[in-house]
Amino acid sequence: MKIDFEETTDDLAKRINIHEQFGSRDIDSWMLEVLNLQPGVKILDIGCGAGKQCFSYFHHLNGNADITGTDVSRDLLAEAIAKNEQTGNAVKFQLLDFNLPFLMADNQYDLLSACFAIYYAQDIPWTLAEMHRVLKPGGRLFTTGPMPSNKQLFYDIIKEATGKEIPPMPGSSRYASQIYGTMQQLFSKTEQHIFENPLTFASVEPFMVYTRASMSEDRKLWNSLFQTHEEFEAVMQAIEKVAQRRLSQDGHLVMTKVVGGFIATK
């Protein structure tokens, strides 16, 4: 299956910013808690983007780790490399397309991490098998992604505003089912952790910033709802109206992020 992946760094940054400002919980702390990383660990981060998890692992271990971040986006890697100056360029970054054979030899890493990325793979079992191959025996694969109940309010408002069904999203439609199932088949042991983070909005503006950032660059996924710029704007207006009405009723909007963290041991 070919997945259209288009995400500008700007839209990703806007969404991360909204999570940080309006969420009550910190996902990086949760990841560190479930991973329980040990000093000296050798980590490969796949789909690292601007390096969010790489830097979180690095700081948590006070630099006592061998970390390589990889991504297919040269723009995001450039951002990660610029931020890496703060670590004295201690994290390695390199280009890697997870739809192609990894250049790494077998049995190299203690931890493979793929946060909010694996569901963009064209052939999930194939990519997971590559991840399994480069892990050391006893090494762990950690993936995160949205669960089916993720952002219920966001989808409810869009549905009400447009009167249309929500098209399948590559994350929530594949993550809990196909990805966890394949991890169970390939690995000796798997465990599932759930992270819930309610984002509480006292006005519609930040909700609309989030909605625009989410729907504009992922527009190919949403083309049953809009295709032209004018149609996009009309949908945004309809969404804002519904969001405003719900906010007046309830006093606030609560959109809960529900993330699954799956850990599989080789």
Ligand SMILES: C[S@@+](CC[C@H](N)C(=O)[O-])C[C@H]1O[C@@H](n2cnc3c(N)ncnc32)[C@H](O)[C@@H]1O
């Ligand atoms: C939602 S971002 C997550 C980035 C980062 N892990 C984080 O949580 O901030 C998804 C990432 O997957 C990367 N990605 C998409 N397709 C990819 C591919 N075929 N190979 C490697 N990375 C890919 C994107 O470039 C993007 O950085």
